[in-house]
Amino acid sequence: xxxxxxxxxxxxxxxxxxxxxxxxxxxxxxxxxxxxxxxxxxxxxxxxxxxxxxxxxxxxxxxxxxxxxxxxxxxxxxxxxxxxxxxxxxxxxxxxxxxxxxxxxxxxxxxxxxxxxxxxxxxxxxxxxxxxxxxxxxxxxxxxxxxxxxxxxxxxxxxxxxxxxxxxxxxxxxxxxxxxxxxxxxxxxxxxxxxxxxxxxxxxxxxxxxxxx
Numbered sequence: 001x002x003x004x005x006x007x008x009x010x011x012x013x014x015x016x017x018x019x020x021x022x023x024x025x026x027x028x029x030x031x032x033x034x035x036x037x038x039x040x041x042x043x044x045x046x047x048x049x050x051x052x053x054x055x056x057x058x059x060x061x062x063x064x065x066x067x068x069x070x071x072x073x074x075x076x077x078x079x080x081x082x083x084x085x086x087x088x089x090x091x092x093x094x095x096x097x098x099x100x101x102x103x104x105x106x107x108x109x110x111x112x113x114x115x116x117x118x119x120x121x122x123x124x125x126x127x128x129x130x131x132x133x134x135x136x137x138x139x140x141x142x143x144x145x146x147x148x149x150x151x152x153x154x155x156x157x158x159x160x161x162x163x164x165x166x167x168x169x170x171x172x173x174x175x176x177x178x179x180x181x182x183x184x185x186x187x188x189x190x191x192x193x194x195x196x197x198x199x200x201x202x203x204x205x206x207x208x209x210x211x212x213x
Contacts, residue, residue: 001049001050001111001122001141002047002052002111002122002199003111003114003117004043004044004049004111004112005043006043006078006079006113007039007042008078009078010032010035010036010078011035012031012032012035013032013036013076013078016028016029016032016076023076024064024068024076034057036062036078036081037057037060037062037083040062040081040082041056041057041083042192044082045189045192045194046192046194047194047196048060048098049083049084049098049111049112050082050085050097050098050111050145050147051085051152052196052197052198052199052200053155053196053197054193054196055083059085059086060084060086061083061085061086061087061099062082062083062084063081063082063083063084063098063099063102064080064081064082065082065107065110065112066106067103067104067105067106070104079112082099084098084099085098085099086100087101088100094146096146097145097149097152098147101146102145105140107137107140107144107145108136108137109134119137120132120134121134122199122203123203124156124203124204125160126157126160126161127153127157128152128154128157128159129153130147130148130153130156155197156197156200159195159200160200160201160204162201163182163186163201163204163205164204166182174208176209176212179205179209179212180209183202186198186201187202
């Protein structure tokens with residue numbers, strides 16, 4: 001999970017929301033939904049808002065952080081919408097992740113809310129596990145979103161190992177400028193697509209930087 005810089009709502013959604021009786025997935029909503037999907041992909045770098053695996057327009061889902069069932073008043077509020085993966089929909093609950101696992105549950109923090117970015121306190125380790133230093137949110141990462149499901153954990157571990165392998169290729173300690181250059185390289189997003197599990201690499205490299213301070 002990574003902080004998301006939210007943009008203004010698509011013009012089509014703004015116009016649709018002003019129509020009498022407008023509801024999510026109502027009449028004439030299909031082109032609006034297409035615009036929402038594309039903008040979510042653009043602002044999230046084609047990564048799931050929760051697990052950070054690759055998502056595309058034809059495979060993603062639009063997640064309502066405040067679910068439609070319990071919060072109908074914000075069903076058309078763009079700041080309440082996130083782009084997510086299918087979360088292993090149709091598989092046993094033990095394998096479900098992200099929005100599919102979350103269902104109508106509430107989360108403490110919204111990755112698209114700037115006020116929550118510092119509160120999430122996300123970190124990773126070499127085994128590929130995701131944690132939060134906020135105990136209650138850490139529980140939600142595991143119990144509600146299932147972000148330490150074994151395959152997600154393995155994927156994050158591969159990213160961690162890829163970073164450590166690059167660092168090992170040169171003898172001795174890396175300089176601050178070298179670490180900064182590696183961070184910049186990971187942040188590159190060709191065609192607007194960020195690296196999968198980007199924040200695992202950034203977390204590790206920033207740890208190295210802080211140890212040099």
